Amino acid sequence: MSIKVIIFDFDGTLADTFNAIALIANHLADDFGYKPLMASDIERVRNLSARQIIQESGLSLFKIPFLLKRIQSELHKDIESLNPVVGIPELLKALNNQEKVIGILTSNSTDNVKKFLAIHKLDCFFNFIDSEPTIFGKSRALKRLIDYHDFQPSSLVYIGDETRDITASKKINIKVIAVTWGFNSADALINYNPDFLVKHPREVLNVIAQLD
Template identity: 30%
Template sequence: MMLKYIIFDFDGTLADSRNVFISAWNSLADKHQYRKIKREEWNSLRKLPILERIKCLNFPIFKTPLIIPDFYRFYRKYAKEINLYPGIKEMLDTLEREGHKLAIISSNSEDVIKEVLRRNYVRNISEILSSNLIFGKDQLIRKFLKENHLGASEVIYVGDEQRDILACKTTGVKIIWVSWGYDAKELVQSQQPDCLVDSPEEILEVLFQK
């Protein structure tokens, strides 16, 4: 069956928001009594499952709803510092020329995503779905499929985290996992994503083989 939509995660997949994320986390650490992230420990944190990462940073997961609004405010303030990874705009433009419809499902806020896309002259994203739940992407994927009258085999998801893989396996959607984002390759290989790529060009290679 031909793919009708390609769905992308945003942070860590299309956009490099690592520095803004670390700055936001550290700016809120004192207020919410959790540990700051040292920039030199980022690569080691990427190798930990998200719940272990949270535990390592002394962050009680029940506080997530309390800090999400603060995170969104920080991201809005510093959205100008979030840029697309090299090769991403060219990849999106190629997919559009080939007739693919593109969407984004993300934990970031819709207004931040739109600002980054606008600043990078990306106008070919037809739909953006946002959730402030850490583990809520399966719900958004189901919502997207239902609203667009799509079967799971008619879309593919492109993401960078272990939780993206879990959400896709839960919904029956195939996933292309990218290695340049928030989770390390060592962490996700055992999760067996459908495809694993190391560059935006490889995403095109995978999609054009289908």
């Protein structure tokens, strides 16, 4: 069965938000009781899963929803200064020309995503935006999204930049494309065995053509 539905993660996959989120997270470190991230830590942290990062930081799981809310609020103030990942607008145009159903599933807020897409005139390419404000449990969000829209799992692919995107997709048996330009490093992503690993947005088109 050909691919009819493509669901993207937002932060790090569509939007180049890594540096902005890292700065905000460091600014909030004292408020939430974890160590700020040093520049020398960046490459090492990119090789860790979200769960490993939280374990290292000592951040209470109870505080995570509140931290996410604060990060989203601060990011909203900076959204006009953020840009799409290079090559993403061209990818979206090409997928739109192929009449694919294109959506977003993100742990960021819907308001942030809509504002970003409108600024960059990318909102016209998306059929839906779904927000699930949690670090964990993305598989449940994906399953709920698939059931709500009555998508066929075999005709769908998820695209994300973190190991948790791969884990979530495999848990519900859908294809996943991992991208190396976001949060997790290529080595970290490979260890989680994505169906495909791409280094530039244009490579996504090759994968979709292969699946079709």
